[in-house]
Amino acid sequence: MGLKRRSFIKHVASVVGSASVLSHLSHASQSTDLKKKVVVVGGGFAGATAAKYIGMWSKDIEVTMIERNAQFVSCPQSNLVLGGNRSMQQLTSDYDSLTSKYGVKTIQSEVVAIDTEAKNITLSNGDTVNYHRLILAPGVDFIYDTVPELENNDKAPHAWKAGPQTALLRQQIVDMKQGGTVIMTIPATPFRCPPGPYERACQIAFYLKHHNPTAKLIVLDANADIVSKKTMFKSAWDKYYADIIEYVPNSTIETIDVENLAIETEFDSFKADVLNYIPSQKAGNIADMAGVNNVDQRWCKVDFLTYESTVKPNVHIIGDAIHAKLPKSGHMANAQAKVCAAAVISLLADQQPKQDLAFSNTCYSFVDDQQAGHVAANYSYDADKKQMVVMPGGGVSLEADELEGEYANGWAENIWDDVLR
Ligand SMILES: Cc1cc2nc3c(=O)[nH]c(=O)nc-3n(C[C@H](O)[C@H](O)[C@H](O)COP(=O)(O)OP(=O)(O)OC[C@H]3O[C@@H](n4cnc5c(N)ncnc54)[C@H](O)[C@@H]3O)c2cc1C
Numbered sequence: 001m002g003l004k005r006r007s008f009i010k011h012v013a014s015v016v017g018s019a020s021v022l023s024h025l026s027h028a029s030q031s032t033d034l035k036k037k038v039v040v041v042g043g044g045f046a047g048a049t050a051a052k053y054i055g056m057w058s059k060d061i062e063v064t065m066i067e068r069n070a071q072f073v074s075c076p077q078s079n080l081v082l083g084g085n086r087s088m089q090q091l092t093s094d095y096d097s098l099t100s101k102y103g104v105k106t107i108q109s110e111v112v113a114i115d116t117e118a119k120n121i122t123l124s125n126g127d128t129v130n131y132h133r134l135i136l137a138p139g140v141d142f143i144y145d146t147v148p149e150l151e152n153n154d155k156a157p158h159a160w161k162a163g164p165q166t167a168l169l170r171q172q173i174v175d176m177k178q179g180g181t182v183i184m185t186i187p188a189t190p191f192r193c194p195p196g197p198y199e200r201a202c203q204i205a206f207y208l209k210h211h212n213p214t215a216k217l218i219v220l221d222a223n224a225d226i227v228s229k230k231t232m233f234k235s236a237w238d239k240y241y242a243d244i245i246e247y248v249p250n251s252t253i254e255t256i257d258v259e260n261l262a263i264e265t266e267f268d269s270f271k272a273d274v275l276n277y278i279p280s281q282k283a284g285n286i287a288d289m290a291g292v293n294n295v296d297q298r299w300c301k302v303d304f305l306t307y308e309s310t311v312k313p314n315v316h317i318i319g320d321a322i323h324a325k326l327p328k329s330g331h332m333a334n335a336q337a338k339v340c341a342a343a344v345i346s347l348l349a350d351q352q353p354k355q356d357l358a359f360s361n362t363c364y365s366f367v368d369d370q371q372a373g374h375v376a377a378n379y380s381y382d383a384d385k386k387q388m389v390v391m392p393g394g395g396v397s398l399e400a401d402e403l404e405g406e407y408a409n410g411w412a413e414n415i416w417d418d419v420l421r
Contacts, residue, residue, distance in 0.1 A: 035062045036348045039121060039131040041111050041286055043067030043095060045330040046319030047137030048419045049337035050344075055102030058345045064105040064129060065098065066121070069163070072420060076330050077366075077412050078162035079196065082170050083203030084210075085369040091162060097421045114290040116312045133344050135307075135316045136292065136300075137337070138284025140192050140328075147256045147277070155258050156275040160192060172274045173207060179214040180273035183263060185253055186221040187280040190299075192320050192328045195228035195375065197221070197278060199365035202233070204276075205241035206368050217244055218270060220251035220263070229365060229375055231398045236367035253277075283321035292317055299323035304381055304388050306343035306353050307336060316340050326379065326388055327361055334415060335359035357381040358391070364408030366400070372408040373397025 038061050040051045051065040072093045080086035098104040107129075113122040120128045142158065144151040157165040157172070173182060182204055186197040201219050208215040226233055226247075237245050251265045261272040282298040292300045292309040300317040301310040307322070309315045318340045319333035326332050336359075343353035358380040366372045377394035381387075397404060 035060060036132040037061070037130060038063045038133050038135065038344055038348075039129055040065045040135040040137060041121065042137035042139060042284070042319070043069070043072060043106070044137060044139050044319065044333065045415075045419055046139075046333035046337045047135065048072065048095065048098060049334045050135050050137060050318060050341045051104045051106075052098055052102050052419070053338050053341035054345060055098070055104045057341065061345065061348060062105070063103070064107060065095075066107045066109055066111055066123065066129070067095070068108070068110045070108055071095070073162040073166075074330070074412070074416060075160075075162045075193065075196075076415070078159070078166050079200040079203045080366055080369075081166050082159070082173060082200060083206040083366075083369065084170075085203070085206070085366070088167055093416060093420050095420065101421070111286050112289075114286060114315075116290055116315055119314065131314075132348060133314050133316065134290075135318060135340060135344065136284075136286060136290060136321065137317070137319045137333070138286045138321055140281040140283065140320045141285045142279040143282055144279055146253055147258065149258045150256065150277055150279070153258065155261070156256070156277040158278050159276060160196075160278050160281075169274075169276055173204060174211075176212065176215065176273050178212055180212070181216045181218060181271065182208070182274045182276065183218045183220060183261075183270055183272035184276040185251070185263075185278055186219065186223065187278055188222040188252070189227055190328065191278070191281045193363070194327055195233075195363060195365045198226055198229065198233040199367075200276070201245055201247075202236055202241070202365075202367045205237075205244045208244050209241065213243075215244065216246060217241075218246045218248065218272075220253065220265060220270065221247065221249050222252045224249050228363075229373060229396055232365075232367070232373045232396070232400055235399055236371075240368060281320075283317070287317065287321050290315055293321075295323040304386065305339075305355060305357065306347065307340035308343075316344060324388065327363065327377075329361055329363050330415060330419075331361045331363060331411075332359075334419060335361070355381070355383070357388070359388075360394070362411060364404065364411055366405065366408065368400075370402045370405045371400040372405040373400040374404060374407065 054063045074091040110124040159165040159169040263270045287293040307316045318336045320328040362376040375396040378391040379388040382389045
C-alpha cells in the first residue's frame with residue numbers, strides 16, 4: 001500500500017469511542033483467569049479489525065483469524081485501478097503485523113463448515129478449530145439467479161471483491177476496440193458500497209475519455225435513480241463525461257446471452273464489448289452454513305450492542321453480512337468490529353457490554369484522478385428501537401474537488417493502518 005501520506009486536515013478518523021471502551025476493558029481482562037478462544041472468520045475490513053483489537057485489548061484471549069486469501073486487497077480505491085489511477089499493489093497488504101504486534105494467530109484457509117452446537121469450525125483441509133465465541137466477518141457473496149452461467153465466468157467480471165477480477169476487468173477495458181461499448185449493471189439495493197458503482201462509472205469513463213474517446217459506457221441501474229451522492233455524480237457526468245456515459249435507471253436485467261454479451265432488460269436490448277455485471281448480494285456463504293442468515297435467507301440479524309446473532313448464541317457477525325440501516329462500507333465494518341471486539345471481551349469476562357454506543361461513517365468517491373467528494377453520517381444506539389439510528393451532523397458533497405481527493409487518500413491510509421497495522 002504505497003500511497004504517499006498526505007496532510008490529513010479534516011477529521012476522518014475511523015475510531016469508535018476508543019477511550020471509554022478501553023477503560024471499560026482493562027477491568028475485564030484483569031478478572032479473566034483462563035485463556036478463552038475467539039475465532040474470527042474473514043480477514044477483511046471487519047474481521048482483521050476485530051482480531052487486531054481483541055489482541056490489543058485483552059491478554060486473556062487467544063484470538064485466531066482464518067482467511068482464505070494470503071493477502072488483504074482493499075475494495076476502497078479499487079475502482080481507481082479501472083481508471084488507471086491506482087495499481088493493485090497499492091491496494092494490497094500482508095497480515096504480518098496482526099501476529100507480530102497483537103499476537104493474532106492467522107490461518108490461511110477456507111472455512112467449510114460450522115457446528116454452532118459443538119462450537120467448532122472445519123477448514124478445507126479437514127482440521128477443526130474450537131471456539132468459545134465465533135466472529136463471522138465474511139463480507140458478501142453473489143446471487144446469480146438471473147444469469148447462473150455468469151458465476152465463475154470470466155466473460156463478465158463483477159470486480160466487486162477487489163483482486164484478480166479487478167485486474168481482469170481493467171485489462172478487458174484496456175483491450176477493448178476503439179469505439180466499443182462497456183456496459184455495467186447495478187443491482188437493486190441493498191448492496192456493498194452504495195456510491196461504489198457510480199464512482200466506478202466515473203473511473204471507467206475517465207479511462208475511455210483519455211484512451212478510447214469514441215467509446216461508450218452504458219450504466220444499467222436496477223434502481224430508480226442514483227442511490228448515493230446523486231448531485232455530485234450527476235454534475236461530474238455532465239461536466240466531464242457527457243459524451244461517454246449513458247445512464248439508464250429502472251433497468252432490471254431479464255436475460256443475458258453470455259456468449260455474445262447481449263442483454264435484455266424489460267424495456268430495451270443492449271450489446272456489450274465489455275460487460276461488468278455486478279450481481280445482487282447476500283451475506284457471505286458461511287453465514288448460511290452457520291444458520292445465521294435469518295433475514296430473507298440473505299442477511300444476518302444481530303444485537304447492535306454485541307453483534308451477536310439473534311438466533312445463534314456465541315456467534316457474532318460484523319461488516320457487510322449484517323442486516324442494518326447502516327451503509328455496507330469498510331468504514332462501518334471497521335467501527336462495528338471494534339464494538340464487537342469490546343463486547344466479546346466483556347462477555348467472556350462475564351461483564352455487561354457497553355450500552356451507550358456511537359460511531360460514524362465516511363465514504364469518499366473519486367470522479368477522476370484527483371477530485372473526490374464525501375458522504376458522512378453519525379449513528380448512536382437507540383435502546384427502545386434496539387437499532388443504530390442517524391444522529392445530527394454528517395452531510396454530502398454536491399461537487400467533487402481536489403482537496404476532498406486528498407482527504408480521501410488520507411482516509412484510505414488511515415483505515416488501512418487501523419485495520420492491519
Ligand atoms: C468497488 C468498491 C469500492 C468501495 N469503496 C469503499 C470506500 O471508498 N469506502 C468504504 O468505506 N467502503 C468501500 N467499499 C465497501 C467495502 O469494501 C466493504 O464494505 C468492506 O470490505 C466490508 O468489509 P467486510 O469485512 O464485511 O468484508 P470483506 O472486506 O469483503 O472481507 C471478508 C473476508 O472474508 C473472507 N472470507 C469469506 N468467506 C470465507 C471463508 N469461508 N473462509 C475464509 N475466509 C472467508 C474473504 O476472503 C474476505 O477477505 C467499496 C466496495 C467496493 C466493491
